[in-house]
Amino acid sequence: MRLAKPAFDVGLFSNRLEPMLAFWQQEVGLELDHMQPLGGGVRQHRHRLPGEGVLKLNHARDPLPDAPPSGYSELLIARDGLSEPLPLRDPDGNRVTLLPRGTLGVTGFGMRLLTPDVAAHRAFFAEALGLAAVPGNADAWRCGDALLLLEPSERAAEDTPLQAPGYRYVTLQVHACDAAHAAALEHGGREGRPPRTLGEVARISFVRDPDGNWIEISQRASLTGPLPA
DSSP, rough: OOOOEEEEEEEESSHHHHHHHHHIIISSSSSHHHHEEETEEEEEEEEEEEEEEEEEEEEEESSSOOOOOEEEEEEEETTTTSSEEEEOTTOOOEEEEEEETTTGGGGGGGEEEEEEHHHHHHHIIISSSSSSTTTEEEEEEEETTTEEEEESSSSTTOOSSSSSSEEEEEEEEEOOOHHHHHHHHHHHHHEEEEEETTTTTTEEEEEEOOOOOOEEEEHHHHHHHHHOO
């Protein structure tokens, strides 16, 4: 899988727009880049994460369903000037921790992923997504400058919905959505949603990891050039 930018994006859903915007912008200090309507009463408020990552705060007009949390459990953001980790929770209870730069190998940002089967995820990250383990730490996987950190847990994310409160997906920006989607399915991924084109903005799809967590595969025209006809 050939990445189009050296980071993944983090997607979360909420029904509470104003308090969520206040938290992420004022307490965490993320800058709003722009808002993008997604249709169906969902608007995506795109905030810049360190490096080239994006926090996608998806505000849903209609009530989101009660659902178990996904395996994406905690966003870690490196911050200069800290002497120790600063754990926070947003208004929906999502965990985010500001870290002294370099803690756990995080120099930009990272996401903890809980899984009952670490070995299956190691194989999936390497073979399906083409990520590389951090030398000396087989449970830290690098996507450009961002990290996915595997953590053993009996909590599985099997068949959790894409649209529900909390962290729900990560996005990999690639040069060829269809090829990356097919490769992920050939190497242990499960079908989420097949590729489709969103106007002239992007061609996207979703696959699911061995626990059922959602991964968006996005070929964004602003990064890769005009989309295939």
